[in-house]
Amino acid sequence: MGDALIQQEPDASSFPSGGLRNTFEARGYTAWDPSSPAFIMDQTLCIPTVFVSYTGDALDIKTPHLKSLRALDQAAVEVARYFDPGTENVNVVYGIEQEYFVVDLALYRARPDLMLCDRTLQGHTAAKDQQLEDHYFGNIPSRVMAFMKDFETEAYKLGVYIKTRHNEVAPNQFEFAPYHEEANLAIDHNQMIMMVMRKLAKRHNLKVIFHEKPYAGINGSGKHCNWSLCTNKGVNVFSPGKTPQDNLQFLSFIACTLKAVYEHHFLIMSTVATLSNSYRLGGSEAPPAVLSMFMGSTLTELLDMIEKGGSQRKKDIEQARMEIVGMVPEIFPDNTDRNRTSPFAFTGNRFEFRAIGSSANCASSMLFLNTAVAQQLRIFKTLVDKEMENGLKLEDALMKIIRKFVKESRHIRFEGNGYSEQWHEESVRRGLRGIQNVTEAYKVLLEEKTVALMEEMCVMNRRELEGRFEVRNEMYVKKLQIEARVMGDLAINHFVPTAIRHQNLLLENVRGLKEVFPAGEYEELVSTQLKALRKTAGYVNQMRGLVHDMIEARKKANKLEALHDRAAVYASEVLPVMEKIRDAADHLEMIVDDELWPLPKYRELLFLR
Ligand code: ADP
Numbered sequence: 001m002g003d004a005l006i007q008q009e010p011d012a013s014s015f016p017s018g019g020l021r022n023t024f025e026a027r028g029y030t031a032w033d034p035s036s037p038a039f040i041m042d043q044t045l046c047i048p049t050v051f052v053s054y055t056g057d058a059l060d061i062k063t064p065h066l067k068s069l070r071a072l073d074q075a076a077v078e079v080a081r082y083f084d085p086g087t088e089n090v091n092v093v094y095g096i097e098q099e100y101f102v103v104d105l106a107l108y109r110a111r112p113d114l115m116l117c118d119r120t121l122q123g124h125t126a127a128k129d130q131q132l133e134d135h136y137f138g139n140i141p142s143r144v145m146a147f148m149k150d151f152e153t154e155a156y157k158l159g160v161y162i163k164t165r166h167n168e169v170a171p172n173q174f175e176f177a178p179y180h181e182e183a184n185l186a187i188d189h190n191q192m193i194m195m196v197m198r199k200l201a202k203r204h205n206l207k208v209i210f211h212e213k214p215y216a217g218i219n220g221s222g223k224h225c226n227w228s229l230c231t232n233k234g235v236n237v238f239s240p241g242k243t244p245q246d247n248l249q250f251l252s253f254i255a256c257t258l259k260a261v262y263e264h265h266f267l268i269m270s271t272v273a274t275l276s277n278s279y280r281l282g283g284s285e286a287p288p289a290v291l292s293m294f295m296g297s298t299l300t301e302l303l304d305m306i307e308k309g310g311s312q313r314k315k316d317i318e319q320a321r322m323e324i325v326g327m328v329p330e331i332f333p334d335n336t337d338r339n340r341t342s343p344f345a346f347t348g349n350r351f352e353f354r355a356i357g358s359s360a361n362c363a364s365s366m367l368f369l370n371t372a373v374a375q376q377l378r379i380f381k382t383l384v385d386k387e388m389e390n391g392l393k394l395e396d397a398l399m400k401i402i403r404k405f406v407k408e409s410r411h412i413r414f415e416g417n418g419y420s421e422q423w424h425e426e427s428v429r430r431g432l433r434g435i436q437n438v439t440e441a442y443k444v445l446l447e448e449k450t451v452a453l454m455e456e457m458c459v460m461n462r463r464e465l466e467g468r469f470e471v472r473n474e475m476y477v478k479k480l481q482i483e484a485r486v487m488g489d490l491a492i493n494h495f496v497p498t499a500i501r502h503q504n505l506l507l508e509n510v511r512g513l514k515e516v517f518p519a520g521e522y523e524e525l526v527s528t529q530l531k532a533l534r535k536t537a538g539y540v541n542q543m544r545g546l547v548h549d550m551i552e553a554r555k556k557a558n559k560l561e562a563l564h565d566r567a568a569v570y571a572s573e574v575l576p577v578m579e580k581i582r583d584a585a586d587h588l589e590m591i592v593d594d595e596l597w598p599l600p601k602y603r604e605l606l607f608l609r
């Protein structure tokens, strides 16, 4: 009985593996992850587990994530020992801010698109949405407050401490953040709370939506992962310290993080590029699709100084070190203003990665960040040791390599407005790769640089990366396919018939006017009706044609063998047609009799409390 808890062999044949298993040899194994406590939910004992294939390849996110934590721990300990030889391990810590929408359950059920796709595929913007910016600091609606209290209590029972709750920018959008904790636990807890929220919302006749962009035209939802490293002595390496020792440690870790994010900026950014998050990224509400790091003015000044610190002669290094180390204590948390447009920002004693989608498991992004930083820490250590062998004092060797890393990664640092057109141009000039095309970005998983990183740090092998690549494409295709089908259904079975009924009302009216008013008079009276009629008929016509085009595009895509090619056609040919259908439907919504319109409108979805 006890053994069964530790390892199990579920049938894994229907789990997406990206070709890591054939269906006829679909054995998969789950194994207890003892680093994350088991818990009881719905009178069921739940055991956090990893999931691997018969061949030992990871099928889940947990396995590589745990490996990335181990890689980072091992590399970070080595560097931390320069400063405290007694360091035994370094914990990765996450504090995950979660954004979400709530919507009235009955209205949700009246929207097939929300029910099946988690987002609205149609909906004209409400006359009022977030333009008054009156929601952010407003009161939390009482019904939502009751829901929050409910899931917070449930979270406490499961050992998760919710630290903050507040309104977000969009109407009916909210956020909470639990207290930060060890990374693996933070991930499990985030997943758990999302589950609890989905369940408890029903009690309040609400539906919680984690989709990144449930409504067009207003802000979407993200998940901000606050990230730091903490030694077993309780030292956060990203906290500027009081002694010169601490400060050199701080700068060493900052330099390695800068270098890691610079080297793998495109890989890290590509991890957030899911279909649902693609509707949100790059808009002027969410992080831009190119990764950069915001360090705050004081730290930037310091890094610039390090960078320009003269030649690398021994005396200069020593001098720069003395000057710089003396400056660090000024960087206390309040000294970093918050640049909300940066996807990766230093916030005083931690970094905040803000590009992750609200529905995602952020381990799938963070594992690449952890691995990249582990790699740079390892390189850092090798270089520092070499300098010491060549006769430099530890402090000077550190300073020299810190400077080297800061210099080499300078292009990743950006303090300005990440939403601006200038930054877009500037990032191209700097050679930073941004996500232009979501499915294209998945290819980074197959690039040699990625494979080398992940294999060298023993986090993922080539096959596992290829598997992820397939799975990501498959998810993209399947989700877009569902959206396209729902869109087709809405158009043909909801919007077109409704528009026709509206047309008939107009027709009846025109005929009636003709009957009642004499010739010479009635022409003018019906002229606007005819105009409206022509407009409605036009959209109906257009919509039918577009649905036909959309189906043809899908057929074309579905014929393609390789999932990646299929995903590319879905992105380039199916998606644009869907947008056109939406546009026609949104216009119709403005014309058609409100009583006839078949779906709850944005103003109801967003403002009904
Ligand atoms: P803000 O909205 O100001 O960014 P929040 O309070 O909403 O801040 O969320 C911040 C999150 O960061 C919380 O989960 C918090 O526990 C976490 N956090 C605080 N300090 C650290 C740290 N050193 N490492 C990781 N996470 C941290």
Ligand code: MG
Binding pocket: 097, 175, 177
């Ligand atoms: Mg916050």
